[in-house]
Amino acid sequence: MNPTLHTSSGSTLTGLFKLMRPRQWIKNGFVLAPLMFAGLFLDTTAVSQALLALVLFSVASSATYIVNDLRDIEDDRKHPIKSKKRPLASGQVKPAQAKVLLVGLYAILGLGVWLQPAVMGVIAAYLLLNVAYSYWLKHQPVLDIFTIAIGFVLRVYAGAMAIAVPVSSWMFVTTLSLALFLAAIKRRQELVQSGEGARKVLKMYSVSIVDKFAEISATGALLFYSFFVMSARPELVITVPFVLFGLFRYWYIVEFVGEGESPTDALLSDKQLLLTVLGWIAASLVALWPAGGM
Numbered sequence: 001m002n003p004t005l006h007t008s009s010g011s012t013l014t015g016l017f018k019l020m021r022p023r024q025w026i027k028n029g030f031v032l033a034p035l036m037f038a039g040l041f042l043d044t045t046a047v048s049q050a051l052l053a054l055v056l057f058s059v060a061s062s063a064t065y066i067v068n069d070l071r072d073i074e075d076d077r078k079h080p081i082k083s084k085k086r087p088l089a090s091g092q093v094k095p096a097q098a099k100v101l102l103v104g105l106y107a108i109l110g111l112g113v114w115l116q117p118a119v120m121g122v123i124a125a126y127l128l129l130n131v132a133y134s135y136w137l138k139h140q141p142v143l144d145i146f147t148i149a150i151g152f153v154l155r156v157y158a159g160a161m162a163i164a165v166p167v168s169s170w171m172f173v174t175t176l177s178l179a180l181f182l183a184a185i186k187r188r189q190e191l192v193q194s195g196e197g198a199r200k201v202l203k204m205y206s207v208s209i210v211d212k213f214a215e216i217s218a219t220g221a222l223l224f225y226s227f228f229v230m231s232a233r234p235e236l237v238i239t240v241p242f243v244l245f246g247l248f249r250y251w252y253i254v255e256f257v258g259e260g261e262s263p264t265d266a267l268l269s270d271k272q273l274l275l276t277v278l279g280w281i282a283a284s285l286v287a288l289w290p291a292g293g294m
Helices: 003-019 022-037 044-071 073-078 095-115 117-135 143-163 169-194 200-204 207-231 234-256 263-269 271-288
Strands: none
Touching: 003 044, 003 095, 022 044, 022 143, 022 169, 022 263, 022 271, 044 073, 044 095, 044 117, 044 143, 095 117, 117 143, 143 169, 169 200, 169 207, 169 234, 169 263, 207 234, 234 263, 234 271, 263 271
């Protein structure tokens, strides 16, 4: 076997895997939120359906990343970081190879229509929203931030559709506020670290205004979550300190560590933040554990 050919093939496969951005799949954990808050994590049918929805949403999110990277390939080649890290921009993966992978992902989603039609309805809305984002919405100030945030809300709705439970008003506004906070911080860090040239929309933002967006959203997320706990799930009061500390810690690593452009990278690179999220999950499971289930 030609060692050069073998190395090239391995590099391409690695690039195709990176193109799907598996690290970003952690965002799809929002799909499991309805399962947790409904207290159905001992129901094997509900768990299996929620996990299937998680897989389908991960496939859909990877497809949107590929569409976005194909759309932005020329701009990414001019970016000091993306030109090296993005498989298409760096030349590790050819556009034709990316399109073949994209067709394969869409084929998997086509199977999902048969397996979970209600969930796929939400995912279809997510895919259409992201096409609009890639071609127009990401260039519109404020709308771009709300589009990113709505993607998280749709994840929650997909999880609710998978196990046939309603999404409460509290969960909707809390998820929206938290997602707006993360999206605003993302734009802030892009401005601080890469300047206005990183994205066209950044020319219509300033650090001070996105800081205000983030502060309003973080306050809203905390208040709405607290109201939800006190009015509907008082047993979850033990989780409020985790939410408070998580918001404080996230803002700290944004200001003093320089993370935040990617929420996933911020979470995985900071042990205290990761432990806070794991602590919140553990506390929620203990609080919501079905009576007689242990």
